[in-house]
Amino acid sequence: MRVFLSQYTAILITYLRPLQGRVAMLLVLLICTIGIQIINPLVIRQFIDTAESGSSLSALLGIAAAFIGIAIIGQVLGILTTYVSENVGWIVTNKLREELTLHCLRLDREFHKLHSPGEMIERLDGDINELATYFSQFIFILVGNFLLLIGILLLLWSIAWSIGLTVTVTAIVALIALNYLRRISIPYWQSVRQSSAAFFSFLEEHINGAEEIRLSGAIGYVMRRLYQMMRQQLDKEYQAEKLRVLSLCSSIILFGLAYSAAFLLSNSLFKWAGLSIGTIYLIFYYLGLLGAPLWQIIDQVVNLQKAGASINRITDLKGMQSHIPDNGVGSLPEGPLHVEFDSVSFTYEGDQTVLLDGVSFQLASGHVLGLLGRTGSGKTTLVRLLLRIHDVTSGAIRLKIDGLPPIDVRQIPLGVLRDRVCIVTQEVQLFH
Numbered sequence: 001m002r003v004f005l006s007q008y009t010a011i012l013i014t015y016l017r018p019l020q021g022r023v024a025m026l027l028v029l030l031i032c033t034i035g036i037q038i039i040n041p042l043v044i045r046q047f048i049d050t051a052e053s054g055s056s057l058s059a060l061l062g063i064a065a066a067f068i069g070i071a072i073i074g075q076v077l078g079i080l081t082t083y084v085s086e087n088v089g090w091i092v093t094n095k096l097r098e099e100l101t102l103h104c105l106r107l108d109r110e111f112h113k114l115h116s117p118g119e120m121i122e123r124l125d126g127d128i129n130e131l132a133t134y135f136s137q138f139i140f141i142l143v144g145n146f147l148l149l150i151g152i153l154l155l156l157w158s159i160a161w162s163i164g165l166t167v168t169v170t171a172i173v174a175l176i177a178l179n180y181l182r183r184i185s186i187p188y189w190q191s192v193r194q195s196s197a198a199f200f201s202f203l204e205e206h207i208n209g210a211e212e213i214r215l216s217g218a219i220g221y222v223m224r225r226l227y228q229m230m231r232q233q234l235d236k237e238y239q240a241e242k243l244r245v246l247s248l249c250s251s252i253i254l255f256g257l258a259y260s261a262a263f264l265l266s267n268s269l270f271k272w273a274g275l276s277i278g279t280i281y282l283i284f285y286y287l288g289l290l291g292a293p294l295w296q297i298i299d300q301v302v303n304l305q306k307a308g309a310s311i312n313r314i315t316d317l318k319g320m321q322s323h324i325p326d327n328g329v330g331s332l333p334e335g336p337l338h339v340e341f342d343s344v345s346f347t348y349e350g351d352q353t354v355l356l357d358g359v360s361f362q363l364a365s366g367h368v369l370g371l372l373g374r375t376g377s378g379k380t381t382l383v384r385l386l387l388r389i390h391d392v393t394s395g396a397i398r399l400k401i402d403g404l405p406p407i408d409v410r411q412i413p414l415g416v417l418r419d420r421v422c423i424v425t426q427e428v429q430l431f432h
Contacts, residue, residue: 118204336365
């Protein structure tokens, strides 16, 4: 729980700090909206009690006009709050998506061999989409509903301590139960996100190889695998949704008990304590209004469960580091570069097969070198070593300009090195 909250707080502060103005505006709108939600029922009570006392029509019309005006203001504030919150959410998630994409592009080839494009699309887009509500609504709705909850409870206590105590106990029990269900649900939602990423990885891989699948007669096999993955996805979502339904059922039972207790207490207070009809209406209105923040908190708990799973997966992804160290401090001077391979040997880590053994040559600037050889002879590997997609096992690759000492490519920052490289691919891609 503490680890999750620290991740939650760190991400929240990091990405909301540049949007302080919008966040402050959102909080002001939120407080005003809550104030209107609490004030409007008081106007209705005044209307009911005024009508019961036999006051003039003009007084009733004045109260009705005030109620309508306050309601219109509340609607306008609600629209503004939704707009600003969604704006904040999209700005933050787009920034996070950009940073994660850049981080993944800087990881080495071994990472991309283990994670297919379909899986990465789901992790960079699907996981972050789960955080859109988290950034745009979660903290504000949660804070706003807690403030609304406290305001309603204080008003109920001011009307009758017995009703205030009953509703307060109900709210506390409901929140404790929701927090417990949230905590045990996070692993289930994390499993759902992982299963979804694996499913999209499967789709990307097999749609990309559709022609080979048809030629090899493997359509039946691929479809069976697809059905198996869909079944696994359904099972994982079913387990996670069961906990969500349990949250809903718990809240319904608790509020049913709270309504029953409030009805009995209000009846006694009306008979023996002289409560007005307007005040009794106010009690039940606030009880109904109390359900809204708790239901929204339940919805946000579900979002928090999904966000918790996404945050864990995003944190894991950001924690992955390339095996190619990027600790170069040198620079490349402007001008054409000479390339020098000096006794270069290369073997994949954990593999005894030697792909290159003592390769040495010099390629002067302005010259062209064509590499010929059978498949697996090391042609592509030479280029990857020059770009530092892999590092040499022994030997050195150097770049130099006439009149200056050569520089080992390992002493050059990766971004600087790769900025000086142009690649013409074998396949021509045409874009509309």
